[in-house]
Amino acid sequence: ARTYDVVIVGGGSAGIATAASMLKRRKGLSIAIIEPSDVHYYQPGWTLVGAGVFQPQVTCRPTAQVMPREVHWIKATVTSFAPDESRVILADGSDATYRVLVVAAGIRLAWEAIPGLTEALGHNGVTSNYRFDLAPYTNKLASELTSGRAIFTQPPMPIKCAGAPQKAMYLSCDRWLQAGRLKDISVEFNNAGAVLFGVAAYVPALMEYVKRYNIQLNFETKLVGVDGLARVARFEQKTPEGTKIIEREFDMLHAVPPQVAPDCIKTSKLAAASGFAAVNETTLQNPTYPNVFALGDGCAASNAKTAAAVRQQAPVVAVNALAQLEGKPLTAAYLGYGSCPLTVERGRIVLAEFSYGGKITPTFPTWILDGTKPTRAAWFLKDRVLPWVYWQDMLKGREWLAAPKALAATAQQKA
Ligand code: FAD
Structure with a gap:
């Protein structure tokens, strides 16, 4: 078996950011990232691709280009874990052993769970911003629709970027309103959940837009089937x-x-x-195997599954995993930060920022940016600043505004 100080499973946002952060702190560390995909995606950009604001190409780069130079990239899929032997097994039957393992394999989109959906996607008006190749189709449909019924759906939690289903809707509605077509289009939001957004402080601002766009909200209404040719969607409604x-x-x-x-x-x-991968919510360490850490969409912590969360988790895992390698106590704490920029209209965003338990934890003082209101400042952040922060800061281990909190201080706060 090949053996490394650190094996990272998944070279998405979390895997790359963690490797970069560890190497910033400890040169010469032997790290392998196991990642099957040739392409790395900036998924938060897909909402803006669907709205015709971003070109698809700005949301992807070759994986080879985002891999830190010192990392050994194993282009393969992990099929199973043998944590008692500190070993991971790959699809071709080979394996790799580690002193520390970081699980960063993301969340799986279960398209197959909705009968008819996979076949329907990309034709007959059926689209999803959750796929790179389909976000441009959202843009095409929204720009061409002149009348009729538009339905936007949201599955049960957990999902990555819980706001993304409604972001697609608001941005489409805004285009129809600007073009004078909204009066001829009826819009429905069929949400498997029972609330518009999980953190109540942001709901009033969102409801203003629901009214402006005359959206019919249906809660506890879950998509269970699609007939693309007949253009009929089936829902289970409580x-x-x-x-x-x-x-x-x-x-x-x-x-x-x-x-x-x-x-x-x-x-x-x-x-x-x-x-999902079990973790201590604060240290991101596996409760049974101290040499295993997990972060990102694939970990079981109760934060909002967002790249914004990963930005704060990666340095915490880097610091704690290095401490574990050196046989020292863990020192870094993750407090559950996540963020969701709700694109309510082109040019304005309601910027939800919160931590464990839905505690609101804004990055900026209210006079600069009040997240509970739609602001141009937050749009500027999403449109211009955050893509740069992603590629140039987060994936390079630079950690602007993401220095890990001290575990000791957190324990004192709790006591
Ligand atoms: P990913 O980046 O998805 O990476 C997981 C990686 O693991 C993939 O590269 C995959 O190939 C690899 N992998 C999977 N299985 C295996 C295996 N068995 N072996 C090896 N490798 C494997 N976040 C925000 O912060 N703000 C937003 O506005 C926002 N908007 C979003 C809009 C949309 C439409 C979508 C889809 C997501 C959005 N997100 C947003 C969420 C954000 O993209 C994710 O939270 C983030 O990418 C999580 O990083 P990750 O590394 O955990 O997962």
Whole structure:
């Protein structure tokens, strides 16, 4: 078996950011990243691709280009974990051993869980910003639709970027409003959940836009099937009388698939009850195997699954994993920060920023940027600043405004 100080499973946002952060702190460390994809994606950009604001090319780069130079890239898929032997097994049957393992395999989009959806996507008005190749189709549909019914769906939690299903809707509605077409388009938001957004402080600002765009909100209404040719979507709706199936015709359907833990984690000894990689929510260390850490969408911590969360988690995992390698106590704490820039209209964003338990934790003072209101400052951040922060700061281990908190201080705060 090949052996490394650190093996990282997944070379997405979390895997690359963690490797870069570790190498900034300790030159010469032997790190392998196991990642099958040739392309690395900046997924937060897909919302703006769907709105015709970004070109798709600005949301991807060759994986080879984002890999830190010192990292050994193993272009393969992990199929199982043998944590008792500090070993991971790859699809071709080979393996790699480690002193420390970082699990960063993301979340799996379960398209197949909605019968008919996979076949329908990309034709007949069915689209999703959750796929790189389909976000441009959202843009095409929104720019061409002149009348009829547009349905936007949201699956049960957990999903990555919980605001993204409604972001696609607001940006489409804004275009229709500007073009004078909204009066001829009826818009529905069919949400499997029971609330518009999980943190109540942001809901009033969002409701203003729901009213402005005359959106019909249907809660506890879950997409369960799509007939692309007939342009009919099937929903399971909870009502006081019980659950019923309803069918809705559409001219445009923006579907977001249910999302699950990657199989290799779910079936392993590293999984929490949810199927995601078990962690101590503060140190991001596995509760059973001290030489295993996890972060990003694939870990079981209760933060909002966002790249913004990863930006703060990566330095915490880097510091703690290095301490573990050196046999020292862990020192860094993650407090559950995550963020969701809700694009309510072109040019304005409601910037949700919160930590564990829905505690609001804004980066900027209110006089610069009040996240509970739609602001141009937050749009500027998403449109111009954050892509740069992603490629040039986060993936390079530079950690602007993301220095890890001290674990000792957190423990004192709790006491
Ligand atoms: P990913 O970046 O998805 O990377 C996981 C990697 O693991 C992938 O490269 C995959 O190939 C690899 N992998 C999977 N299985 C295996 C395996 N078995 N073996 C080896 N490798 C494997 N976040 C924000 O902060 N703000 C936003 O505005 C925002 N908007 C979003 C909009 C959309 C439409 C989407 C889809 C996401 C959005 N996000 C946003 C969320 C953000 O993209 C994710 O939270 C972030 O990418 C998580 O990083 P990750 O490394 O955990 O997962």
